[in-house]
Amino acid sequence: MSDAPILEASGLDLRFGAVPALDGVALGVWPGEVVAILGESGSGKTSLLRVLSGALAADAGEVLYRNAAGALVPVHAAGEAALRRLARTEWGFVHQNPRDGLRLGVSAGGNVGERLMAVGARHYGGIRAAAAEWLRRVEIDPARMDDLPRDFSGGMQQRLQIARTLVTRPRLVFMDEPTGGLDVSVQARLLDLIRALVADLGLAVLLVTHDIAVARLLAHRLVVMRRGRVVEHGLTDRVLDDPQHEYTQLLVSSVLAA
Amino acid sequence: MSAAPQDAAGGGTLAGYNFAYLDEDTKRMIRRALLKAVAIPGHQVPFGSREMPLPYGWGTGGIQVTASVIGPDDTLKVIDQGADDTTNAVSIRRFFGRVAGVATTERTAEATVIQTRHRIPETPLREGQILVYQVPMPEPLFRLEPRVAETRRLHALGDYGLMHVKLYEDIARRGEVTISYNYPVMVNGRYLMSPSPIPAFDNPKMDRMPALQLFGAGREKRIYAVPPYTAVRSLDFEDHPFRPNRADAACALCGSRDSYLDEVVTDDRGGRRFLCSDTDYCERRRAEQ
Numbered sequence A: 001m002s003d004a005p006i007l008e009a010s011g012l013d014l015r016f017g018a019v020p021a022l023d024g025v026a027l028g029v030w031p032g033e034v035v036a037i038l039g040e041s042g043s044g045k046t047s048l049l050r051v052l053s054g055a056l057a058a059d060a061g062e063v064l065y066r067n068a069a070g071a072l073v074p075v076h077a078a079g080e081a082a083l084r085r086l087a088r089t090e091w092g093f094v095h096q097n098p099r100d101g102l103r104l105g106v107s108a109g110g111n112v113g114e115r116l117m118a119v120g121a122r123h124y125g126g127i128r129a130a131a132a133e134w135l136r137r138v139e140i141d142p143a144r145m146d147d148l149p150r151d152f153s154g155g156m157q158q159r160l161q162i163a164r165t166l167v168t169r170p171r172l173v174f175m176d177e178p179t180g181g182l183d184v185s186v187q188a189r190l191l192d193l194i195r196a197l198v199a200d201l202g203l204a205v206l207l208v209t210h211d212i213a214v215a216r217l218l219a220h221r222l223v224v225m226r227r228g229r230v231v232e233h234g235l236t237d238r239v240l241d242d243p244q245h246e247y248t249q250l251l252v253s254s255v256l257a258a
Numbered sequence B: 001m002s003a004a005p006q007d008a009a010g011g012g013t014l015a016g017y018n019f020a021y022l023d024e025d026t027k028r029m030i031r032r033a034l035l036k037a038v039a040i041p042g043h044q045v046p047f048g049s050r051e052m053p054l055p056y057g058w059g060t061g062g063i064q065v066t067a068s069v070i071g072p073d074d075t076l077k078v079i080d081q082g083a084d085d086t087t088n089a090v091s092i093r094r095f096f097g098r099v100a101g102v103a104t105t106e107r108t109a110e111a112t113v114i115q116t117r118h119r120i121p122e123t124p125l126r127e128g129q130i131l132v133y134q135v136p137m138p139e140p141l142f143r144l145e146p147r148v149a150e151t152r153r154l155h156a157l158g159d160y161g162l163m164h165v166k167l168y169e170d171i172a173r174r175g176e177v178t179i180s181y182n183y184p185v186m187v188n189g190r191y192l193m194s195p196s197p198i199p200a201f202d203n204p205k206m207d208r209m210p211a212l213q214l215f216g217a218g219r220e221k222r223i224y225a226v227p228p229y230t231a232v233r234s235l236d237f238e239d240h241p242f243r244p245n246r247a248d249a250a251c252a253l254c255g256s257r258d259s260y261l262d263e264v265v266t267d268d269r270g271g272r273r274f275l276c277s278d279t280d281y282c283e284r285r286r287a288e289q
């Protein structure tokens, strides 16, 4: 991990009517680090992820991204064209619902190839070779490359979404409950896969989850949210083994009790 | 565009009569859109399409463009699927003969303005000529992205990965790109453009064409243009290069092996032969033989 954060946010406020979805949130992510945003339903996790990636404007605060060239990009002032360019080159997104991250009517190979083509790949054979290689990496039989993901299982769809996202080697990946809708056994396999890929590629990841087990397995650091506020943050083991805030203590003990 | 100085000659105010049917304000508005279109090759410019005495689908976009650029000294040719003698071509030619009194021709080489549906003439066009395309659907992405606002955004950002996905899927499923009409092109390395439903065979003729190419979509209210000598590239992959397809046959009338052919059924026993779709080209060749 280098000295300078890849993403840094401060003073984020966001209200939906009377509901404070974000309340004075500050956060930093360093290159190669997995940060989990943990909290119960409605605590503001998705709102935070959307604000950090520029998809949603905050009422106050600033988000700075340090791009591959080392320049600081003010995410909310960069303009749509610059954000879209980032989204298809240096950033990646893995959605809870594969429908939001895949084209279900386009073959698995086409789904993986799309990001390559979006950044200028024009060699059909090369695109197919890269797609096959990435299907293999996410444990999908490359023989299924020309099949539609519509016919894939939920776990396969999620692995395909990961292949499609990682094929262009993003530097920072936003994941919102990537294992959310899956069976426990399928979840475990997917988590192992994500962990291996993230370590292999040295990705920085911002991961939203309400599942402490997911956070413990994947994250280097944790940010615990409650009602739009960060109530506790720190190294994952420290926060989970020795929670300081009573809300975190409650979260951890309810898992132990379960 | 040679029409501007001739407005005065056309009068435009003879009790209810307007040169080339459209009133002068409308023509000025369309010319402004055309100038913008020429300045940004391949970019779709909205215009206030007028009601024309023809239903949509009969080339009302092309007719409005032609009416805005044509002058009394012009010679007009109108083709439909390559032929000058179809109902559509004949009625548009008559229309302009009546409302603008311009000379008309069937000869590509003699025409200064050519309005076309579905073909580019085989005879190479030259500087000073204007080719006006009738366009039913100007948006090349419309089948892939139904949201109009989103297609605008994709054009603004030059984000055309989606079109390549379509080509990729074609090759993956059928071994080749299966688009034979309206094959998408990149104009001047910047804008993705629909060439209108011409056969892919005609696409290479658009590239660095010495004539001015104007496109009018009446129902969709869009105008776009390719100025002379502009690069027009058919999308493809390095290892699956674009190939303009043509029936592997010779014209039964003139023997051409270079022109685009129509397959014509000749009797009710399944007899068929291939003929040039460009009737003027075919006649010229036969006249020379």
Ligand SMILES: Nc1ncnc2c1ncn2[C@@H]1O[C@H](COP(=O)(O)OP(=O)(O)OP(=O)(O)O)[C@@H](O)[C@H]1O
Pocket: A016, A019, A020, A021, A039, A040, A041, A042, A043, A044, A045, A046, A047, A048, A210
């Ligand atoms: N578009 C919206 N309009 C109104 N209220 C919203 C909107 N989006 C979120 N909220 C509210 O903001 C708060 C934070 O929501 P958010 O979706 O960020 O929570 P979350 O932690 O992701 O929850 P979950 O675990 O259920 O996904 C909630 O009270 C939610 O109801």
Ligand SMILES: [Mg+2]
Pocket: A045, A046, A047
């Ligand atoms: Mg959420």
Ligand SMILES: [Zn+2]
Pocket: B251, B252, B253, B254, B255, B256, B259, B275, B276, B281, B282, B283, B285
């Ligand atoms: Zn012929």
